[in-house]
Amino acid sequence: MSTGLISVIIICIVIVGAITTKRCTEFLFLGSILGALVLFGRHMPMEYVGILETVVGDEDNVWLWLVCGLFGSLIALLQASKGTFGFQKIMDKLCKTKRMTMLASFVLGILIFVDDYLNVLTVGVCMKGLYDKKKIPRESLAYVLDSTGAPVCVILPFTTWSVFYANLFYNEELVNTNFSSGFNAYIHAIPYLFYPFIAILFVFLFCMGWMPKLGTMKKAYKRVEETGMVYSEASKKYNMDEPEYTEEGNIWNFLIPIGVLVFLGIYTGEILLGVLAALVVCLVMYVPRKLITMEEFFNCLVSGFGSMLSIFFMLVGAFSLANVCSQMGLTEYLIGLVAPFISAAAFPAIAFLLLSVLAFVTGSNWGMSAVVIPILIPMCAALDGNVILTMAAIISGGAFGSHACFYTDATVLSSNAACIENMEHAMSQWPYVFIAAAISTVLFLVFGFSMA
Numbered sequence: 001m002s003t004g005l006i007s008v009i010i011i012c013i014v015i016v017g018a019i020t021t022k023r024c025t026e027f028l029f030l031g032s033i034l035g036a037l038v039l040f041g042r043h044m045p046m047e048y049v050g051i052l053e054t055v056v057g058d059e060d061n062v063w064l065w066l067v068c069g070l071f072g073s074l075i076a077l078l079q080a081s082k083g084t085f086g087f088q089k090i091m092d093k094l095c096k097t098k099r100m101t102m103l104a105s106f107v108l109g110i111l112i113f114v115d116d117y118l119n120v121l122t123v124g125v126c127m128k129g130l131y132d133k134k135k136i137p138r139e140s141l142a143y144v145l146d147s148t149g150a151p152v153c154v155i156l157p158f159t160t161w162s163v164f165y166a167n168l169f170y171n172e173e174l175v176n177t178n179f180s181s182g183f184n185a186y187i188h189a190i191p192y193l194f195y196p197f198i199a200i201l202f203v204f205l206f207c208m209g210w211m212p213k214l215g216t217m218k219k220a221y222k223r224v225e226e227t228g229m230v231y232s233e234a235s236k237k238y239n240m241d242e243p244e245y246t247e248e249g250n251i252w253n254f255l256i257p258i259g260v261l262v263f264l265g266i267y268t269g270e271i272l273l274g275v276l277a278a279l280v281v282c283l284v285m286y287v288p289r290k291l292i293t294m295e296e297f298f299n300c301l302v303s304g305f306g307s308m309l310s311i312f313f314m315l316v317g318a319f320s321l322a323n324v325c326s327q328m329g330l331t332e333y334l335i336g337l338v339a340p341f342i343s344a345a346a347f348p349a350i351a352f353l354l355l356s357v358l359a360f361v362t363g364s365n366w367g368m369s370a371v372v373i374p375i376l377i378p379m380c381a382a383l384d385g386n387v388i389l390t391m392a393a394i395i396s397g398g399a400f401g402s403h404a405c406f407y408t409d410a411t412v413l414s415s416n417a418a419c420i421e422n423m424e425h426a427m428s429q430w431p432y433v434f435i436a437a438a439i440s441t442v443l444f445l446v447f448g449f450s451m452a
């Protein structure tokens with residue numbers, strides 16, 4: 001049996017186990033350990049330690065650990081200063097109804113577009129208290145956060161996602177199709193980004209109350225109606241230290257640090273710099289005015305950073321599993337499976353499905369895109385297929401993976417920002433996500449045959 005097929009079996013074990021038990025982190029590590037056993041046999045312990053060191057020490061991952069941890073520190077400081085209550089007090093006057101509250105989070109998600117991490121974390125801390133006051137289930141907040149993350153970032157041509165994909169697409173095949181640069185080609189692909197557009201349309205309809213509540217989301221709304229609990233019993237552990245609401249909060253204690261964070265994040269393109277600057281602003285604003293003491297400031301830094309450790313462990317498990325599956329040849333195996341069915345007209349739809357599956361099972365949307373683009377784009381050109389439509393399919397597949405996979409960074413951050421169990425968030429949004437993916441597949445087929 002090929003290791004590629006074994007990696008698929010291991011991924012299935014992880015998915016089924018996580019859904020059944022709602023213990024995501026444990027099954028991610030179990031999957032990576034099983035894969036390492038297959039790869040290395042009796043040498044597994046030392047090799048597995050090497051994989052963990054690689055994952056934890058990777059430059060991009062270190063950046064992610066710092067951003068998440070320091071953002072936890074920032075949230076703790078905003079709560080300690082009661083700035084979040086000040087924001088909630090003002091927004092409560094503007095958002096009179098549940099619909100207006102959800103639309104406000106949707107609009108904020110669109111406005112903070114430069115990066116999906118910045119989007120999810122900022123809007124989450126802004127709106128969570130208001131959702132609670134309006135008795136809207138936290139699952140719906142997590143769905144709005146996740147749906148206005150990657151789907152928005154790929155549609156706008158001046159985000160981290162567009163820069164990433166434009167650089168990947170800059171190759172000789174695009175020059176041969178009369179595009180002077182990868183960015184120019186990306187612009188032409190935007191109208192065909194079917195999955196992101198449909199995902200955003202769905203969440204807008206959801207916020208307006210025009211999209212029916214499905215599956216686990218329907219149960220969440222029923223729970224709120226019957227018990228008044230905006231989160232489930234399983235999510236209580238993430239809300240034990242919630243400060244009690246008070247009318248004393250000053251909105252400027254919230255807006256100024258968040259404004260500095262968003263401005264620097266957009267202006268410099270470096271979220272970590274924005275978070276660090278926001279922490280300095282909190283120090284200057286809070287301590288001299290005796291809102292908190294210097295000791296409390298550093299206690300918030302440490303406790304807030306520590307509150308993000310659950311994200312750290314889950315992502316280490318996810319990245320370790322992706323590393324092991326890559327070594328087992330998962331990507332090559334799946335590409336080999338779809339190769340017999342490839343034709344010029346069906347190529348975009350196949351590219352979308354392939355990227356969606358790879359991004360979903362590995363939790364690595366950018367990583368999988370970087371792996372398959374050098375394979376799929378030349379293959380599309382050789383078949384005389386539509387390169388731009390195929391590009392749009394690849395981007396859409398990456399956005400789907402970021403949105404749908406229950407252990408990808410965006411999904412984990414969305415559930416953390418809403419302070420609910422990660423699997424509860426993932427499962428509550430899956431009906432909308434998979435319906436959008438099915439419609440996107442049909443559209444890629446229709447356009448593939450009509451533009452062939």
